[in-house]
Amino acid sequence: MAGSLKVLLVGSGGREDALAWKLSQSPLVEHIYVVPGNGGTERPGSGVSNVSDTAADDYPRLLLLSQRLGVGLVVAGPDQAVVDGIEGYFRGSGIPCFAPSREAAEVEGSKAFAKDFMKRHGIPTAAYETFDSYLKAKQYLESLDYRVVIKVDGLAAGKGVVLPVDKKDAHRALEQIMVHGQSGSAGDSVVIEEYMDGNEISVLTFSDGKTTRTLPPGQDHKRAYDGDCGPNTGGMGVYAPVPFVSATNMEEIERLLLQPTFRGLDADGRRFVGMLFTGVMLTTSGPKVIEYNARFGDPETQALMLLLKDTDLAQVLLSCTNGSLSDVTIDVSSDFACNITVAAGGYPLDYSKGGAIVLHTPPKDVQIFHAGTTYIDGQLVVSGGRVFSVCATGSTLRKAVSNAYAGVKSIRFDGMFNRTDIAAKSLSLL
Ligand SMILES: Nc1ncnc2c1ncn2[C@@H]1O[C@H](COP(=O)(O)OP(=O)(O)O)[C@@H](O)[C@H]1O
Ligand SMILES: [Mg+2]
Missing domain, CATH: 3.30.1490.20 (ATP-grasp fold, A domain)
Incomplete structure (x- = not known):
């Protein structure tokens, strides 16, 4: 890291470790402070360190901390921060904060709001009603x-x-x-909506309020066990891009879903600046929005960061906050990337914390991002349900998947489990 930019990154998951990893490659960046971070984001000597004495949702204190540290960019990871309106605490402070306004983030904070918004702007989504x-x-x-x-x-x-x-x-x-x-x-308040049949994909789009840039689509695996069985989780693995999503599909998604969303938010006085995650169902009657998230998706981000090649992520995030995204190049690799979640036994229900982790050096080209880990007395231990995101790229989807699975072997702890069929459905269609 050669630059002088100090970044404050809010969050503690695999997404944040991946963002810190990519930000640390930026020639602009000097240091990344992660609040509160995890076992992977404490890398003394590599310019990434945790701040453990400030709560991730104490926004006034995060502002004071940023001022004290001389931070020049704040990045919000988790949904809570964007929905709480972290951006507003930094507005007028001179410190750019990569997050939508609280008003724009309502597309994530309230499903009823998001559905009414889509109806008002003619954005295809499942039929619904809201009830109190x-x-x-x-x-x-x-x-x-x-x-x-x-x-x-x-x-x-x-x-x-x-x-x-x-x-x-x-x-x-x-x-x-x-x-x-x-x-x-x-x-x-609940939304009751029509069940949509189809293939689900995740679409991540940077926006500076005028210009938008969409990354290759990813596919997450929500259920805990192989064959899409078991309870829903925060995500057990993802790959990108998705081979069955054509350029025509993406053009349709841009035209029918994404652009009307950004235009609609702007028209409603809720201009969206930041990262918009759109959950999309590809149905027989065209693509439809499942939901919006107003921040980077987890586990999608971990895989996508590996595809950003020489892209300067700090520059991209800064350009979103100052309306100059159109001047910035986002260099996306033609490779595939895969991210396997390694979870603690029992997740997403009860699981035990504190178990010791043995972590060997993974094969070259595998990136192991930490999620639910922490150090206790110098020992790396389990502290969350999703413990690691094991990521790799490959020139084909098959290679990316097998490289990532090879990386899983570098991790050992009692009760660990992962799905063994990430991308299997897509691979069987190739
Ligand atoms: N209308 C729908 N039809 C089919 N599946 C759906 C529908 N809405 C949601 N789902 C499934 O449920 C998951 C969670 O729903 P989502 O709206 O993304 O809420 P959240 O991520 O806040 O839990 C989705 O990823 C999708 O797999
Ligand atoms: Mg969702």
């Missing part, structure tokens, strides 16, 4: 003759969406959320 009243929701459910998805309105750490298999199951889920308060206040 259990009785009305129940009646609506009764009146439908198609499969539904039930979503709590607010942030719910990936646990706010139920995919009932039949009507009885749907009624049970609705009661859990609206009567028994299973999701707390996030579930005071």
Whole structure:
């Protein structure tokens, strides 16, 4: 790192370790402070270190800290920070903050808002209704003759969406959320929407408010176990780009979903600056939006950072904050990248923390990003459910996947598990 830019990066997951890794390659950057960070983002001597005495959601203190450290760029990782409006705390301070405004981030913070926004701007998405009243929701459910998805309105750490298999199951889920308060206040309001059949992809787009740049599409694997079985998780592995998504598909996604989204937010006085993550379902009647996230996706980011070649990420993020994205080159490799989540036994339900980890040097070209790790008395231990993101590239999807799996062998801890079929469906179609 040759530059003089100090970066404050908020978050503690695999996404943040990957962002820190890519930012540290920027010739602009001198040091990256990660709040609170994890076992991978404490690399003394390499210009990346953790700040453990400041809470990631104490925004006034993050501002004071940034001023004290002479930070020249703040980057928000997690959903909570963007939805809380971290950007507003830095506005007027002279310190650019890569995050959308609180108003723009409402596309992630409220599913009801996002659905109403899409309806208002003619953006294709599943048919839906929003309810605050259990009785009305129940009646609506009764009146439908198609499969539904039930979503709590607010942030719910990936646990706010139920995919009932039949009507009885749907009624049970609705009661859990609206009567028994299973999701707390996030579930005071629910969206009941049509179930969409199709292939799901993740699309990440940088925006400076005028210019947008979309990265290659990725495909996440949400279920815990092979064959898409088991409970939903924060993501068990991802690969990019997705071979069955054609240039025509991407052109359609830009024209029908992304551009109307950015234009619509602008028209509503909520101009979006930052990273927009769009969950897209490719249905037989065209691409439709599943949801928006107002920040980098995890685990997509880990894979995508490996495809950014000589791109200067610090420059890209700064250019988004000052409206000059059109002047910046984003250099995307023609390779494939794969990210395998290595999780703690039991995840996403109960799992034990504190177990010792043995980490060997991975094969060349494999990047192991830390997620749920920390050091206790010099020993690396498990501190979260998703423990590592093992990433690799390859000139073909098959090579990227096998390189990443070879990297998994460098990790050992009691109870570790990972899916063994990341990208298998796509590979079987090739
Ligand atoms: N209408 C839908 N039809 C089919 N699957 C859906 C639908 N809505 C959501 N899903 C599935 O549920 C997952 C979680 O829903 P999402 O809206 O992304 O909420 P969150 O990420 O906040 O939990 C999606 O990744 C998708 O696999
Ligand atoms: Mg989602």
